Amino acid sequence: METDRLIEDLVRQAQPVKRLARPSMRLMRWVGAAVLCLMAGLTAFGVRPDLTASLSDPLYALQALVTLSAMVLAAAGALILTVPGHARSASARWLPIAALAVWLLSLALDFAVHSAAGQPALWDPGHGARCVREIAALGLLPGVILFFMAARGAPLRGGWTGWLVAIALASLGALGTQLSCTSDAPAHVFVWHFLPVVLAGGLGVALGRWLLRW
Numbered sequence: 001m002e003t004d005r006l007i008e009d010l011v012r013q014a015q016p017v018k019r020l021a022r023p024s025m026r027l028m029r030w031v032g033a034a035v036l037c038l039m040a041g042l043t044a045f046g047v048r049p050d051l052t053a054s055l056s057d058p059l060y061a062l063q064a065l066v067t068l069s070a071m072v073l074a075a076a077g078a079l080i081l082t083v084p085g086h087a088r089s090a091s092a093r094w095l096p097i098a099a100l101a102v103w104l105l106s107l108a109l110d111f112a113v114h115s116a117a118g119q120p121a122l123w124d125p126g127h128g129a130r131c132v133r134e135i136a137a138l139g140l141l142p143g144v145i146l147f148f149m150a151a152r153g154a155p156l157r158g159g160w161t162g163w164l165v166a167i168a169l170a171s172l173g174a175l176g177t178q179l180s181c182t183s184d185a186p187a188h189v190f191v192w193h194f195l196p197v198v199l200a201g202g203l204g205v206a207l208g209r210w211l212l213r214w
Helices: 001-013 025-045 051-056 058-080 090-113 125-151 158-180 188-209
Strands: none
Touching: 025 058, 025 158, 051 058, 058 090, 058 125, 058 158, 090 125, 090 158, 090 188, 125 158, 125 188, 158 188
16 A cells, blocks of 8 residues: 555655754753853953942842853753743743843842942943843853753744743853843843843844744
């Protein structure tokens, strides 16, 4: 029968498929690569001279921690959503959003605690644009790596997966920029650190819907 011959041909032509590692293992590999990229980038850009003193500021430390959390949670979510049967995982999608919300709340608290006196100009084209360039430069290579790691899976929700990849790479870049940028002014951090992460997420949705089709 034609059907039997077709099945036999498919069996003969079938190639062994290498099973992907668990999302947790793939996440550890990506985080390791991301840390190496971040260290190389900070070596090139330099760290702020008062970094040790800045880390003793609870608000600065909180913002760095939630940025790191957003990066890790978004990367984990992107890898989880590429596993068949996990595309509807609510935690994979909403935990990174919660981390970004905490970051935004910490900035609002920073506005309340500190006066506007002495803060750098909000639209300083030199300082702000330099921060955006650093975010892009620090997150680009790790983002490409994570994108291809996600593409190797089964991303049934391309928009969500693309958003998570973009948030992960932009949060990594923002974390590195926080360690090198000398401005702690909440207005500056909101416009030139936080908003680029949000905008990157929107771009990630579009790219994910276009490129992550399975």
